[in-house]
Amino acid sequence: MASDDESCLMCHKMPGLGRYAKDENQNATKRILYVNEALFKASYHGRLPCKSCHRGVDEIPHTDAEKVDCASDCHIKDPSSNSGFSHRAIVHDLSMSAHGARQAKAGLEDDLPDCKYCHSNKPYQRSDADHRQSMKFLNICLQCHESEEWAERFYKHISYRASIRRSSKQIVELCSQCHADRVMMDNHELDVVVGFNDTFHGKAIRYGDAEVANCLNCHAPYESGFSPHSILSQRQSRSPVSGDNKIETCRQSGCHTGAKEEFATSGKIHPASFTTVQMMRRNTLNRPGDADPETAFQEWVLHMISLFYKTLIIVVVGGLALHQVLDVLAIRRERRARGG
């Protein structure tokens, strides 16, 4: 019970503990003060005392509770260096990234994702859908380490990171919550990323392909030293999607290894959805209405080709189906004529 020597859970384990909090505009938000003990213990932070994140909280009632700050020291040691552990570095990365308040348009900081927008206190996933397989490996640890609880904890700690933590679908869903929100992106003068699902990457992801690139593989590849917290604007020269870096990004980790220079410069990565012309906001400073005639023509040609193929497919597949139906009817009639 390392996490509850402070007996916070005496009250916080009870479901229903909560209230509505009103802000200045009288908008009520639900505040659930209940913490599911079992899920908390199984989570990444399950071994931390509540107070290592919730500073203050010495008074009852909690008039002294401070806001949780992910950059504060959490009183555990990093075993690799024996120094105090905290997420300070990540907080710093995020503040310097495209999602940092410093980089964003002033006055619109509320639109930016903070740590808990992208992270909940999730319990560890088993690395393996097959539980028994996991257990077999855990038994290996238990050959040498005595405590099962301890071994399981570290086993999960490592195996969780060794597998894919979020599926590509989940990443696309996460980023699209904001980047497919037309109003929000308009406010930031960015293009709304709605065409992604029409690309081959998007379609493969929809079929559950885990190999294909999702938003993060292009915008923050771990291979080149980026992380989800250091996403940069394409206008920053260090960005993996700016100018010359693009081709390296395409070539990374066995993807388009043989790609030529032109591969990254021809065509649009985020295609238009035919209703608005995309990817020409901050870099060209054009509004969608006044796209230059050349681009508009290109869009029109693309649209026509797509329409042609769609029609063709409907006619061919439909014709095939119709042919089959007629064929069956013919057999029946033939048989009836013969038998009857």
Place this chain on the structure above:
Amino acid sequence: MLDALKAIIRTVYIFALMGFTLWFGYFLHPVIFGMDGAETEEDIATREIGAFFGEGATEEEKEFMKSIKQQQQTSTTDLGYMVIEEQYVKGHFHHVGMKVESDSSSICTGCHGAVPHDKAKTIRAFLNMHAFYMACETCHVRPEGNEPRYEFRWYDKETGKVVANPPGLNTLDESMYGNYAAKISPGELRRDGTFKFLNGPKELAFVERYLKEESRLNDTQKSKMKKVIHRNVNEDPLICDGCHTIVDEPYLPYTLLGYPQRRLHELTSTEVVGMINKYKEFYIPHLLRGGGVDKDVEAE
């Protein structure tokens, strides 16, 4: 013989090909038609607002629809070995891990909601917590003068019927506490041995009827009806000490309701009582007017 075989092969071939065509069409459809034309969340929201309020929805109406949608939203977290499904609350960090059954047989929640307490700043969260496994009447309706004590039973949140004591009460798994899909509520034992809750289906039907007709009543009528609904709501609801002190005859018959001795000791332990006493230092009771009389009406 050969002819029959031929016919069979032919039929099998044709059906297989038909099946293949359908499957191919189904499989290829998303590849070719992609997502374009598919509604975004925003489109859906706009359409629903339009359907509800007609074309010119005001900003407030849009906000209202948004908040309703958020109430209904659930989040699912797939952990590989289990799926957590819970109400979605934006930016909520710790997992709730369960879906909350709504109490469809309470006569009060239709107007006050399931999280009704707000005024007493220090204890409101505790009051709401108790309302999760206790009917409002448990604290808000008390026998007056020398009326006999109430009896208490558990009722099913969905059906409103008396149910057996929840097995969850006896578990050592603390994360099960309070989460019974049932609530404690007062009532009386009839001569024939059956149990009748203070507020049952009859009262619920009355409230539902009232809410339907409300717009057609004038203020005096409304105020009268609310008085009827609140007729036995006490101005002085039961607070913490009422249940969390060691007495011979506690307000709630814990043993009868299925609480094991161990839990009884916990509920009256120095830990809980000490904490409650600290809260009491800061708690200034509001004088509830009960009766639900609207302020403007009262002023007349």
